[in-house]
Amino acid sequence: GKTAVMAVISQLAAMTGTPILGAVLAGRTAAGLQAATGIPSVTLTRLIGENRDGGLPDGAILVVDEAAMVGTCQLAAVTDLVEQAQGKLILIGDDRQLPEIEAGGLFRALVNRLPAAELTENVRQHEMWERVALTQLRNGSVDQAINAYQQHRRLIIGQDRDNTITRAVDDWYRYVAATGDLTSGLLIAYDNDTVTELNQRARTHLAASNRLHGPALETGERVFQAGDRILCRQNQSRLGILNGDLGIVVSVDPDHGTLDVQLDRDPERRDLPVWYLDQGHVDYGYAMTGHKAQGVTTDRTFTVIEGATDREWVYVAMSRGRQTNTLYLTNPQPANEQCTHLTHPDWKGDLDTLAMSLEHSRAQTAVIDHLARPPSSSTDVLEPAARGQAEHSEPDPRSPGIQLAAGS
Helix, strand or coil, X not given: XXXXXXXXHHHHHHHHCCCEEEEECCHHHHHHHHHHHCCCEEEHHHHHXXXXXXXXXXXXEEEECCHHHCCHHHHHHHHHHHHHCCCEEEEEECCCCCCCCCCCCHHHHHHHHCCCEECCCCCXXXXXXXXXXXXXXXXXXXXXXXXXXXXXXXXXXXXXHHHXXXXXXXXXXXXXXXXXXXXXXXXXXXXXXXXXXXXXXXXXXXXXXXXXXXXXXXXXCEEEEECCEEEECCCEHHHCECCCCEEEEEEEECCCCEEEEXXXXXXCEEEECXXXXXXXXXXXXXXXXXXXXXXXXXXXXXXXXXCCCCHHHHHHHCCCEEEEEEEEECCCCCCCCCXXXXXXXXXXXXXXXXXXXXXXXXXXXXXXXXXXXXXXXXXXXXXXXXXXXXXCCCCCCCCCEEEEEECC
16 A cells, blocks of 8 residues: 555665655654654654754655645645755645645645556455445445445444444444454544543443453543553653554553553553643543544444534545444434334435435635636646656656655
8 A cells, every 4th residue: 555655665765865754744643654664754733843944855755644634735835845955745645535624625636637646456445345335435426335335234224323322332342342452443433522422331331341450540531440442632742642642551550640551553651640641631542533533444443423424534434444344324313113234214314314425525625726727737846656657667766846646
């Protein structure tokens, strides 16, 4: 996948003595990018803040991962930095996943105008039918995707909200209890309130089955014990903690109000002090929103949908799991039977509602896409990575310009 491509870029840069840097929106993603590819990586905010006066090395390569989520202003700022250094900017992302929070659409506009190297084969999901269904969902073939999930019993409609959430958490618990690995399954929801409820119910299952042990530490509305799955929500460099870090509580020190945790991303343990906990920076990590889940890979996902959503969000949620991804849909008009695989009388109306949501895209459109006349050719400034492929030769990592890579 794209990680392998970036690793090769890193190797080519090292062979030619070309300085290379990576930048992403989130600190956790930056750490993952650096660990997986060997490219020294930071957040975009830090990169821009520390190099406003042209601090990038001359001729540097800058790789921006998840570029489709980066707003136009930040992309323009990093483009200026690379231009000042007479370097090369490589943008990697997927404009069919979650869009930018700020004004955006620039990555999509560039992909639509310029040749771009594209990863066309999905290798994350184990089942071939699921790979096909995800491609259909990604491309807007909503009915075909829904039919595939329905036929393989991956689409479950609940009697009501409570029933749907209960089924999702029960299914999650049966799986992680069987594997004995809390990292192997993930609950996903659209909003924070539902995530909080999923987390509380998941933890109740674990506590009732004696899978949490030792003294308890109460902080705010959370109670932590050894065995708890946690999510860190605030960068803290002196603690070695990044926003989005996931881990397991190894032990609790109730006297000092601290947690000893093992993060997923490296073997070194971290001590979370009382002040970090009291400020509400640690939550349970059994469930998370789709936005937090982008970039996460696990074995099985259990996604709860209630109310309207959009194609990009569902595509991200349903592509996090390698083995299975199941969608739990709340029935807005309760039926007189329990949660089922599309058997209660109202299921067709529920599927129509789901289809309407998935037809809706939240992808942003750049201003240049609204202009009557497309911009003049900028091939002397923008150098797509795909050109090297088209000519059956490797692009020189030292040559200036912008390269695009689109894919999941």
